[in-house]
Amino acid sequence: MWAELDAMAESAKKRRISDLFKADAFRADSFCIEADGLLFDYSKTSIDDIGRAALLALAEAADVAGKRSAMFGGQAINETEGRSVLHTALRALDGQPVLVDGQDILPDVNATRERMAAFARSVRDGSFGHITDVVNIGIGGSDLGPLMAVMALAPYHDGPKCHFISNVDGADLTDTLAGLDPASTLFIVASKTFTTQETMLNARSALKWAGGESALERFVAISSAVEKCAEFGIPAERVFGFGDWVGGRYSMWGPIGLSIMLAVGPGAFEKFLRGAQAMDNHFKTAEFSENMPVMLALVGIWNQQVCGHGTRAVLPYEQRLARLPAYLQQLEMESNGKSVALDGSALDRVAGPVVWGEPGTNGQHAFYQLIHQGQQVVPCEFMVGAEGHEPELMEHHRALVANCLAQSEALLRGRSEEEARAQLEAKGMSGRQLDQLAKHRVFSGNRPSTTLLYPRLTPYVLGQIVSLYEHRVFVEGVIYGINSFDQWGVELGKELAGGLVPAVEGKGVPDGTSGSTFRLLERILHIRD
């Protein structure tokens, strides 16, 4: 399946992207996909026509289309947990029935969304009581999505102010609650399992802060384990459930998105779902060569498998997407950071790159040095909106866009030593100083990047972008032959943490603890004494 691409590795590494542009006057058009207002430009990569054909053949050979139907059709493709993968059903607003074990799940999904909307309206119009602030307590998929989206949609906020507590570090709780009034604060305890140590501890401490049991009336729970919510003391009418066919990191489209709905209202939330649904439909129907999630995945595979780049940077030129890189880190790395194939056999290649990033322009003044001149090439995924939300600050937006375009241009073009010398000579420099400094001012260029251009960051567009990345992760996972929907790799640390809690209290160290950890514990206890 991989032979054709593997055979291209050597020539691809030598190739100059600028030569591809010289050889094909229409490259910018043909290595680009436009769909429903989004434009995905992957022309600034080393993929050529033959490479693209091989990538598309890889997607065919991996049966991406068949697996896609299996996912949308409700088959239990999350085999290690015996579950369907149907986050797309949460946004199937005009969808056909979706069957799980022969039962259409959409009536339930719609009824829950209606209950969420009714609840959100009652909080927003004051009929629930006077609520000024909402605190979402959750972690991982029960935090990153809502937090990212609430931040992204700031111009649409017309509800209570939303805050997020995730870390078990008491500092998170303390700093978030500082200045809030318990009487007008609504808490959402968001946990798919309702057993996550951090969330349950934070929820109990928040309840104490809010005034104990009497404050439970301002607590809402979101979970797949609804019976556990009752044990915590939250009655069924304020519990919003969802099926185990929604993975935690794919869950903000349903009840886990309640904080988003409270912030922007049910109408804007629906637009967010509609954007995601539109991308689902595009993913289901577009030819692979014109299919944005498929091509985004294939570009990632090209950069990693053919060119050997082990990381990729997500660089949104949109301050309100500041948490998107963190969100994508969970989505991509928890999904595809695996070593075994679905059948348990060892993978013969590294699946899933390290994903990281920061919004532009801030990153430019920090780590872009390495991106431009470091020895390790980092494929960059730029994103930018053609328009911002601040017409009175047009000058800012123009500068933002110019910077985004300049970065991908610089990465592509680079600067030769001759050019560097000429620039320095023009400034009057000569001799040894010129020789030396010119070398430092050389940019190899030829560094790959993609750009996702969207009209403006609306709820609809945010839905499109997130759904695009979800399906990209799916396609990459299918091609690597892994299960993108489990996360066994987070278990061991949790188990050991459970065993070490008594040790941190000075009640003995579990057997098998390493000398290093033993020594650290000793020191911690000594400092505390």
Ligand SMILES: O=P(O)(O)OC[C@H]1O[C@H](O)[C@H](O)[C@@H](O)[C@@H]1O
């Ligand atoms: O929603 P919860 O059950 O509390 O889980 C919260 C998070 O913790 C787990 O450790 C998983 O790694 C995440 O995928 C999950 O989103």
